[in-house]
Amino acid sequence: MSVYQTRAETLIQALPYIQRFAGKTVVVKYGGSAMSDPALRAEVMKDLVLMQAVNVRPVLIHGGGPEIDRLMERVGLKPKKVDGMRVTDAETMELVEMALGALNKDLVAHIQAAGGKAVGLSGKDGGLFAAEKIEANGKDLGFVGRVSKVNPSVLATLTDAGYVPVISSIAVGEGGQTFNVNADLAAGTLAASLKAEKLVMMTDVEGVLSNYPDPKSLVSRMTPDEAKGMIKSGGADSGMIPKLQACLEALEGGSRSAHIVDGRKPHSLLIELFTDAGIGTMIVRF
Amino acid sequence: MSVYQTRAETLIQALPYIQRFAGKTVVVKYGGSAMSDPALRAEVMKDLVLMQAVNVRPVLIHGGGPEIDRLMERVGLKPKKVDGMRVTDAETMELVEMALGALNKDLVAHIQAAGGKAVGLSGKDGGLFAAEKIEANGKDLGFVGRVSKVNPSVLATLTDAGYVPVISSIAVGEGGQTFNVNADLAAGTLAASLKAEKLVMMTDVEGVLSNYPDPKSLVSRMTPDEAKGMIKSGGADSGMIPKLQACLEALEGGSRSAHIVDGRKPHSLLIELFTDAGIGTMIVRF
Amino acid sequence: MSVYQTRAETLIQALPYIQRFAGKTVVVKYGGSAMSDPALRAEVMKDLVLMQAVNVRPVLIHGGGPEIDRLMERVGLKPKKVDGMRVTDAETMELVEMALGALNKDLVAHIQAAGGKAVGLSGKDGGLFAAEKIEANGKDLGFVGRVSKVNPSVLATLTDAGYVPVISSIAVGEGGQTFNVNADLAAGTLAASLKAEKLVMMTDVEGVLSNYPDPKSLVSRMTPDEAKGMIKSGGADSGMIPKLQACLEALEGGSRSAHIVDGRKPHSLLIELFTDAGIGTMIVRF
């Protein structure tokens, strides 16, 4: 069989998956090496263009910790964190918005360059994300919040017209104050509000590990109850907790499945969507 | 690289082709072994479903010589041909219509079974094909004609709603008389009337051969003038002439390219559309 | 009063009926002499075109016993029936499909010739009819089934675009097997699934006869309960039973009335729809 026939066979093997996800919304939380490594970044953006080309409706949401840290350092500020959350005063907030904004438009430009169509948004555009201030165990974090309300109409406008929305994790609080929100959690809230078919969290680990950090302890499939149990029991490491919480919120909001995948592997998105490979951890009701 | 990553790579390699043909109409003349071999038939129908899934708009047109011959034999009639054309009296015409009708619906059923959507038509449906009687060098052939007018509105209704039209080569003459028309030529007329992006003729040879029947003499690419020259000079064998004429009519009508491909090879349609393989003969303006 | 004024008066008398049925779906089971007599066939097709012209949405469904028998005889096969149902082996099934297919497209051609628009379908097109195998009192009949599911979306596509769907009584079973289904019963299932305003069964008798075969014993109007009673009590002759069952299914599915009319009388369809003539038997709730 020629190489071309092999390629045609591969397309045919993808057909049932393409049919299953046609017209469906998939929220992708983007971050980690898949974002910071320039080659991987270009590849992930191409994966999104392919998804769009076969009628999946991807919605991308991203944070940008390293980009923010780098800008803070350039202006001579030292990032401060409490319980893993960035303490965000007014000056920091402005820098966060700048760093995420430039990153956001870079992702857009990659999608456009690959022949796709994208528009970059923050939670300010079209009133997408309203924020509510949060604290860390009683400690004030400044302008750090959670998404308290999603107004998704701007997303419908864009996806109906064939654009991939690329969203940075910024939201607007009372009085118009800008807030920094955790992108993992925002992804879960967004997936729930869109009743997305799938939420995919791209991370720098193999998935959920029952015996962290042993990669052989990868859990391929969990129920929501098992995920809740792992959070409660302390079995999940601290970086994994918001990811699991996001998955749980998506499933409660109506998503069919939520996935924690290893973004360090090329095309992890395509493999998750269009093959039968067990990749990372899938959380699903039954 | 894992097998799944290879598969993902293959999808990504197909992306530029998917983008190029999205929303475009491709007329496929279907016949030969690709139709008579049950395994190949099922595969070609799947290929059409994949095309549809990535937003190509395929329109299938087919004849059915062997099926007609078989039915004639069963009722004790002997097929008669003049210059390769079937002499078609009233009794034969009825059998032609029966044989093609059953074949047509079988193709439809295969597409539906693969998760696609299809409707089977003859040139009678929605007044699709008007016929004009033809002769063979002065000899009367009975109810044998050519498509003199295409009314494509029923095709637009169906393709807009996501159905693949599957068309048998039957047309309607003056006074409502049913006519048998050559499927190769009808495919060319149809592609021209739809200003299809591409016409693909599926045959049982490698393509156009400059030194027939030597497969090594395959011509990969021809201009319309070269194709006309080959017909005039007698360089084309008799089976190839109507195929070349169909290609020429499609190109004159506005198609960007016309292809004569080897339907005996699995997935020749997908390979032609979604890879850079030089398969069969492409006729293109420059 | 001139002949032309009489004609104008006639149109005005039809007006309330035209208004009542505008935009409504009417399923017509077509068969018997009205189909086998060429002159009547042409007239019935014209009647459908008139219905379409005054905004009724006719859907035609037909069998074709005599056409099937004729083809079987031509290939040297002898039709076999058990309890009025055709024993259908693979070879017969293919002939059934051929005979019905040619008949189907002939009806389409007549509608087109009368200035209407039509598309011919079998239960394979757009996955219209799913079949389930049936038996006759424990005896195996081969590929004989009943319509177990209707997927009417292809009909909506066609009627919205102004086409009369003309449907042959073929359905698809598990594994893609083609099945022969009783057209009377399929008409009832179809009317129910479309919540058609009316189901009209064209037959070769005056209607339901309380004292079969005395034409003077015609029952003009029955309730569903009366129809069920007649079936149970054995008061209905065997040919009438599936017709009554079809009417009952239509009414249970939401049709307002079901009619058994004498297709031997010219324009019985128009008379039923557009005049106050009591023609045949009407089954209606109250």
Add this chain to the structure above:
Amino acid sequence: MSVYQTRAETLIQALPYIQRFAGKTVVVKYGGSAMSDPALRAEVMKDLVLMQAVNVRPVLIHGGGPEIDRLMERVGLKPKKVDGMRVTDAETMELVEMALGALNKDLVAHIQAAGGKAVGLSGKDGGLFAAEKIEANGKDLGFVGRVSKVNPSVLATLTDAGYVPVISSIAVGEGGQTFNVNADLAAGTLAASLKAEKLVMMTDVEGVLSNYPDPKSLVSRMTPDEAKGMIKSGGADSGMIPKLQACLEALEGGSRSAHIVDGRKPHSLLIELFTDAGIGTMIVRF
């Protein structure tokens, strides 16, 4: 053949005419006995409802000389005319508008009562008719004008939604002044502006008479040139001149035919449209 079959036959005979005029606009100038005789008025309105039911798009325009005269007499004013045109001072203009307005809504009510849908307009609604003052051979007539511009968008809004527009011959001049316009001429201008398929002028004579008033001298068919010749030569009587001019304007504007019919005969509209009777005078290019 039963009376019901005769009726069905009549419907079938009307079919080609129904098909020819489906979707076409027909402007009807309504007046004379067909309007003043209550029984005829009710019948004509029903004829319009039938036209609407078979997808013709009628647009009615009317004057109302007798109704105006009657109201003027009731308030003790004496109608004055110059060259057949009503001298219209401010007081008269108000009475004209009142009389036409009540008549207009009565026509609407008749259409609604017959199961149709109608909206009554004057040239003021939606800025339908702009007026330009005219004189009669140098004599001032007051607020008498001609339609200088048609803004037909309100008509499209109404006919697209299935309403018959019923229009009284009132127009608006500079400074918002109300003008009385000749309904015959306005009908011609309106037909031209709508590129109506047909203009039908309903009158109290048989049609154009070559030897007025001898009814045997009816001219069944004229070319525009013949109509112009008849006006120039003085062969047309004074009441016929504006009707002929209206027909000519319609034809110049793109109408296919213009008709002067005898409104005293019941159903003259339906006879003109849906039979092959030569009724009245048809003016047509060739």
Add this chain to the structure above:
Amino acid sequence: MSVYQTRAETLIQALPYIQRFAGKTVVVKYGGSAMSDPALRAEVMKDLVLMQAVNVRPVLIHGGGPEIDRLMERVGLKPKKVDGMRVTDAETMELVEMALGALNKDLVAHIQAAGGKAVGLSGKDGGLFAAEKIEANGKDLGFVGRVSKVNPSVLATLTDAGYVPVISSIAVGEGGQTFNVNADLAAGTLAASLKAEKLVMMTDVEGVLSNYPDPKSLVSRMTPDEAKGMIKSGGADSGMIPKLQACLEALEGGSRSAHIVDGRKPHSLLIELFTDAGIGTMIVRF
């Protein structure tokens, strides 16, 4: 601050009101001095055009007592009233329709002249208002009725296309009889049937007065219960009763507020809608 800056400030002050009423339907009962005074009439029509320009959807309904009286006097008839309602015999009914019709089209012409778009209707158009005969304490009033049913589809057709419907208070009873209906009450029924955001009754008093006719006793705001109490207790003067009843019907039908405003003051409509001025009496649930 320059005069132009003041003007810009004023626009900005109106912005929240414009935003609040964008896309909302406001029914305006028009009458009194605001209608009989030509200068005020022109201004109110301009106010409607402004409302339309900022995306409010006004629907105007009017009576025309003085216009009717004037026409009756001109034909030598003496208006007769019982309990404030006009005794309406057939002759009077015709004059009512004439007077209202001319007034209606004059309002339309004013709106058009101000650059707006309007269509004048009576309750006959599109079957808008069905009437039911009423009596006055057992005394027969002739053709006087109340609106028993509203068919608002013609209004949706017109407002969707950007026209202001201007409606005269005429309705159609059984057998097609024309009825005179109280415009105040019809306005309430109409507002309820449209679930209008607001009903505004334009009158010749300051609003509801608790100590009639002392203008200082103006009640700025009432609940429905207070309004009902005032009617029951006899605290409302007779002219105010139908206005209060109309307001109550609107509120019961789903309107958010109902207003009785002083039409003698220029721009009372705009002031009510686009400023925070307490003008007239507002009836609102809480």
Add this chain to the structure above:
Amino acid sequence: MSVYQTRAETLIQALPYIQRFAGKTVVVKYGGSAMSDPALRAEVMKDLVLMQAVNVRPVLIHGGGPEIDRLMERVGLKPKKVDGMRVTDAETMELVEMALGALNKDLVAHIQAAGGKAVGLSGKDGGLFAAEKIEANGKDLGFVGRVSKVNPSVLATLTDAGYVPVISSIAVGEGGQTFNVNADLAAGTLAASLKAEKLVMMTDVEGVLSNYPDPKSLVSRMTPDEAKGMIKSGGADSGMIPKLQACLEALEGGSRSAHIVDGRKPHSLLIELFTDAGIGTMIVRF
């Protein structure tokens, strides 16, 4: 006259302007004090919301020199300019994009807070702006370019859905390189590509001064030829040249007028659009 009546009068005075600009696109180049002064910034954003509320379609484009300078200083870089253009190396380009991005979203947030709807874009979103590198009299400026192609489809998607597009002056060159483009010139190119009704350039001067910097020498109105003459003759000061060039490009592309207004004055946008005040300089063909 009460204050509320004065306000209503003001709305009525604005009506002809609202009617004239309804549905029209107005491109606003935003910058200078109107942007850097927080109070003015909030007011201008409100002005845009008002424009949107009265059906004008504003498109905002902005630069951000001071914001860029400020960020550069914070990271210890010194802005360098040649002929008024910023020398832009890779590091600077990233800071430009960050500074403009944060500013862009702040403008969006202001519009949303005022009850409007907005989406912030750079020239990367939807492939809006393609760039072409430019030089300054032979000197290399790094990543400085001009907009060589506009792809406005994303703007149509957003304005059709009621969003104000807010655009930062960033474009994409060959190979995906980000370019800094002059916002004045980009505004002209954008207005031309959209065939905007109007281009309004907000600046920190009164308008075009014939005797710079004497404010009394304000030129209220110029023709394109006069504007070209002023550029050629050296009569325009250097800051004004790109603004005049932008105006000329807009007019050549089909805009009806181009305006240079004083953004320091509150509500200059509203005054320009909705009053007859001669504000700043209008460039118009005749």
